[in-house]
Amino acid sequence: MPSPTVTPIAATEDQLAHVRYDANGLVPAIVQQEGTGTILMVAWMNEATLRQSLEEGRTVFWSRSRQEVWRKGDTSGDRQYIRSAYYDCDGDVLLFVVEQEGKGACHTGAFSCFYRAFGSSDQSDQD
């Protein structure tokens, strides 16, 4: 099966300047599946990995636990191809709409990291 098309995003410097990083130089990034709207995961980016994500058209995070660049899917094969990217009103949260390759986004093997609902004894999928 051919790999998904890669579509780099040409962000402007003005857009990138709207992003506000926390004291550790990081900003949270929500990853959402294209088409279904399913929220797959949340991870963190610094300015370098945000730029890299937009240029490569794939999500690249900063791993807080390993303190290193985390090019999502390089090891697992579960790459995320970016179709569109947004920053919120305050510039302190990012949103990436992606085509998810492979088994899914979660290291547990679940497709989405949000596989547990409050108030239900069963594991439940999102809406």
Next chain:
Amino acid sequence: MPSPTVTPIAATEDQLAHVRYDANGLVPAIVQQEGTGTILMVAWMNEATLRQSLEEGRTVFWSRSRQEVWRKGDTSGDRQYIRSAYYDCDGDVLLFVVEQEGKGACHTGAFSCFYRAFGSSDQSDQD
């Protein structure tokens, strides 16, 4: 027009114990519109406002800027009625699927806080 139905969520203590708060006692909460999957906003909760949200069936946040409980919509009328709620694999991000009342979620007047796309000169809606 009648108000939306309120549906409290009976989370178990075991589920609530999975939630991991940061050094300030806060956890980020993504708010997503029921049905469309549109991501409306991200705000923060502490343990008390998480419990209050689930019990009242409405989103209640902790305002970091005002350092006070922020019962979403009490002032603006733009309440969010919770239909389901999730915690992620690490327990450090929450997700609320809601029925959004009023004009929308964003203090700018936009329906969603994520109204600006990278790489486009126009304001763009999410997928």
